[in-house]
Amino acid sequence: MLAAFLGGNLEAYEKKVRDSFGRQLFMRTIGAELTLVNQGTTAIRIPFSAQLTQQNGFIHAGVITSILDSACGYAALSVAPEEAEVLSVEFKVNLLAPAVGDFFVARASVKRAGKKITVCSADAFAARAGEEKLVATMLATIMNMSPEPA
Numbered sequence: 001m002l003a004a005f006l007g008g009n010l011e012a013y014e015k016k017v018r019d020s021f022g023r024q025l026f027m028r029t030i031g032a033e034l035t036l037v038n039q040g041t042t043a044i045r046i047p048f049s050a051q052l053t054q055q056n057g058f059i060h061a062g063v064i065t066s067i068l069d070s071a072c073g074y075a076a077l078s079v080a081p082e083e084a085e086v087l088s089v090e091f092k093v094n095l096l097a098p099a100v101g102d103f104f105v106a107r108a109s110v111k112r113a114g115k116k117i118t119v120c121s122a123d124a125f126a127a128r129a130g131e132e133k134l135v136a137t138m139l140a141t142i143m144n145m146s147p148e149p150a
Helices: 010-022 025-029 061-077
Strands: 033-038 041-047 085-095 103-113 117-128 131-145
Touching: 010 033, 010 061, 025 061, 041 061, 061 085, 061 103, 061 117, 061 131, 103 131
Parallel strands: none
Antiparallel strands: 033 041, 041 103, 085 131, 103 117, 117 131
């Protein structure tokens, strides 16, 4: 069903998502990497960095929220009309456990894509010694928008 929505041209959408991610200076600042782009799903990974911790040594909730938000946004972009950009308009985050690990990954998927609004969900995991622990979850509303002039 999504393939029909996309007009069957998945490669163009992957390129669009990767190009957009490449322009995100904040993601570069925190060391984020876009590790997966599929139709309606994405994953973003960041390594542990002491520069991103809060006072107790956990990765800051704002950093985890940021990769969840971007993963949702890029999942939505992967199913957006070709000419559209996307913008988060609302999200809710549940922080489930302290973010302690060697790296962290946010995996997002589209729940429903509409003409103007897309709803996505994402989970963030902390990875250590080959095991993952769920540390946060997000439900996000993303809107399609016309690209603004640079």
